Structures are given as structure tokens and as C-alpha cells.
Amino acid sequence: MSALLRLSRLIDAINEFVGRHLAWLVLVMVLISATNAVARKAFAVSSNAFLEIQWYLFAAVFLLAAGYTMLRQEHVRIDVVLGRFQRRTQVVVEAVCIVLFLMPFGLLVIDLVLPLVIKAYETGEMSSNAGGLIRWPVYALVPAGFTLLLLQGVSEFIKRIAFLRGLADDPGRRGKSRSDEEELAAFLRQQADGAKK
Template sequence: MSALLRLSRLIDALNEFVGRHLAWLVLAMVLISATNAVARKVFAASSNAFLEIQWYLFAAVFLLAAGYTLLRQEHVRIDVVLGRFTRRTQVVVESVCILLFLMPFGFLVIDLVLPLVVKAYETQEMSSNAGGLIRWPVYALVPAGFSLLMLQGISELIKRIAFLRGQAPDPGRRGKDKSDEEELAAFLREQAEGAKK
């Protein structure tokens, strides 16, 4: 089990690295969008390439951060029924759902999309818009994102099995006692107190 937990930590580190660095793509999206808006309004000039790169960057953030979101336990959950069970039962249900839903769905998506990525690469498929971008890189984000998500699913499954065996802490804990809003409020209070001194 210790080797599997080491593998889980490696997968967690990979998705943590990817998730933290994707924030820069959000900044790039905002800057490109603002530049494009200014160019269109002030200079009456626009580019389909600028519009498409925004879409590509959004797709990259959305798809590649899915594993990071699962790692941080920030994905959408509906705990109306599950919340009534013991934590141990919840972990069993989560493990079964990873095995029966997440993994098969991920394999299916990758299996269906990979031939499209290869075909787009081989034909160098371009956007139909004038001045548009090449398509295969954005197509490739789908299998890449689902691969990261499935890897994180493996990590989460390992952590849940270790928890059930009493060899690891509860994997469902977010690792912090305060919500994001509470952390922001505490930070702002500290800043205000620091400014008074």
C-alpha cells in the first residue's frame, strides 16, 4: 500500500503543478480579451485569431484543471442523500463511483476523441474563420484533460482504499478549516491592522 500511496502523492503533485500554473492562462485570456476589445473599439481592427485563442485558453483552463479540481475536492457534489451516511459509507460510495462512472467515462471520451485529434493533426485542420487558428492543439486538450482527471481519479481511489484500511487520513477533507471567503476576510483584516500600525 505504501507504494500506491507514493504513486498517489506523485499524481497529486502533478495535478497541483498543472492547476497552479493554469492561473497564468486566465491572466493571458484577460489581457488578450482586453487588447482585442481596445483594438476593435479604438482602431476598428479585430482578428479572429485573437477571438479563437481566447476560446482555446478557456478550453485549456477548463479541461486541464479538472484533475486539480478533483484533488482539491472543489468539484460539484450533491450530498443530499450521501450526507446522511457515515463517513466510511460515503468513502465506499465515492470509490464505487470512481470505478463505475469516472474511469469508464474517461476511457470512452479519450477513445472517441483521439482519432479526431490524429486526423486534425494529419490534415492540419484550420478554423473555417478568416485568419483562424489551427485546430488540433485545442482538440488535443480533451484527451489531455481527461487523462489528468483519470489519473487524479486513480489517486483518489488509492487514498480512499487506504482510508478504509486505516492507513491514511480522510481523503474528503479539504485540508483547511476555513472556507476561501473566510481566508480572504482574515487576510483583509490582517492588512487593515497592519496599515493602522
Template sequence: MSALLQLSKLIDALSERIGRWASWLVLAAVLISAINAVVRKAFNVSSNAYLEIQWYLFAAMFLLAAGYTMLRQEHVKIDVILHRFTKRTQIKIEIFGIVAFLFPLVLVVIDLSWPLVVKAWLTGEMSSNAGGLIRWPVYAMLPIGFALLGLQGISELIKRVAFLKGLIDDPTEKKLAKTAEEELAEAIRAAAEGAKK
């Protein structure tokens, strides 16, 4: 079990790193949106590429950070009935959910979306909008995002089994950490201070 817990820690570290990186995509999308608005109003110049890159960034933020969201225990859970059970029963139900629902969903989405990515890559599929972008990068976000979610699901499954065996503390407890917005603001401040030096 210790080897599996080490694997879980590696997956958690990967999800944490990707989640932090994906948070920067929010800033990129906001900057592109602001620049697009200013250029369109000031110079009467616009391109569909600016709009599409914002959609691509949103897809990347949402899909690449799905595993990170699961790591942070921030996915929506419907606990109307679940909270009435003991913690061990709750964990057993979550194990069932991961195995019976999460893993099959991940496999089906990857299986169905991967051929679309390959086809778009091979054909060089472009947006039908004038000045639009190539499509395969945004299509690729779907299988990549679900693969990362599946990896985090493996980590969560390992942690829940370890909890039932008494090897670790409750993995469903939310860590009292800073919000993503607070972390992003600190990273921007640190980058600005680093640039001054």
C-alpha cells in the same frame, strides 16, 4: 500500500502544479479580452484569432484543471442521500463511483477524442473563420484533460482504500486553504515584488 500512497502523493503534486499553472490562463484570457476590446474600439481593428484564443484558453483552464478540482474536493456532488450514511459507507459509494463511472468515462472520452486530435494534426485543420487558428491544440485539451482527471481518480481511489484500511485520515475533507482567486492574487503580488527587486 505505502508504495501506492507514495504514487498518490506524486499524482496529487502533479495535479496541484498543473492546477496552479492553469489558474494563470484566467489572467491571460482576461488580458487578451481587454486588449482585443481596446484595439477594436480605438483602432477599429480586430481578428477572429483573438476570440478563438480566448476559447482555447477557456478549454485549457476547464480541462487541465479538472484533476486539480477533484484533488481539492470541489467537484459537484449530490449529497441529498449520501450524507445520511456513515463515513465508511460514503467512501465505499465513492469508490464505486470512481471505478464504475469515472474510469470508464475517462477511457471513452480519450478513445473517442484522440483520433480527432491526430486527424486535425495530420490535415493541419484550421478554423473556418477568417484569421482563425489551427484546431489540433484545442482538440488535444480533451484527451489531456481527461487523462489528468483519470490520474487524479487513481489517486483518489488509493486514498479512499487507504482510509478504509485505517491508514490515513478522511480524504474527502476539504482542506482549509485559500481560494484560487486568493492564491492567484498572491502570486501576482509576489511576481510584481520580484520584478521590483
């Protein structure tokens, strides 16, 4: 089990790294959007490539951060029924759902999309918009994102089995006690206090 827990920590580290660095793409999207808006309004110049790269970056953030979202226990849950059970029962249900639903769905999506990615790459498929971008990189985000999600599913399954065997803490506990907004507010307060001194 210790080897599996090491594998789980490695997967967690990969998704943590990906998730933390994807946040910069949001800034890039904002800058591209602002540049495109200024160019369009001030100089009557626009480009479909600017619009499409924003869509591509949004797709990258959304798809590649799915594993990170699962790692941080921030994915959408509906615990109307499950919330009434003891924690051990909840963990068993979560582990079963990972195996019965997440894994087959993720593998099916990868299996269905991979041929489209390969075909788009081989044919050099381009956007039908004038000045549009090549399509295969954005198509490739789907299997890449689902691979990261499936890997995180493996990690979460390992953590739940370890918890049930008494070898690990509760895997459903959020990794931090404060929300992202609370962490940002605390950081800004520290900066302001440092500037006053």
C-alpha cells in the same frame, strides 16, 4: 500500500502544479480580451485569432483543471442521499463510483477524441473563420484534461482504500479550512498591515 500512497502523492503533486499554474491563463485571457476590445473600439481593428485564443485558453483552464478540482474536493456533488450515511459507507460508495463511472467514462472520452486529435494534426485542420487558428492543440486539451482527471481518480481511489484500511486520513476532507476568497482576503489584509508599518 505504501507504494500506492506514494503514487497517490505524486499524482496529487502533478495536479496541484497544473492547477496552480493554470490560474495565470485567466489573467492572460483577460489581457487578450481587453486588448482586443480596445483595438476594436479605438482603432476599428479586430482579429478572429484573438477571439479564438480566448476560447482555447478557456478550454485549457476548464479541461486541465478538472483533476485539480477533484483533488481539492471542489467538484459538484449531490449528497442528498449519501449524506445520510456514515462516513465509511460514503467512502465505499465514492470508491465504487470512481471505478464504475469515472474510469470508464474518462477512458471512453479519450478513446473517442484521440482519433480526432490525430486527424486534425495530420491534416493541419484550421478554423473556418478568417484569420482563425489551427485546431489540433485545442482538440488535444480534451484527452490531456481527461488523463489528468483519470490520474486523480486513481489517486482518490487509493486514498479511499487506505482510509478504509485505517492507513490514511479521510480523503473527502477538503485540503484547506478557508475558501480561496478567504485566503485572498487574509493575504490582502497582511499586505495592508505590512504597508501601514
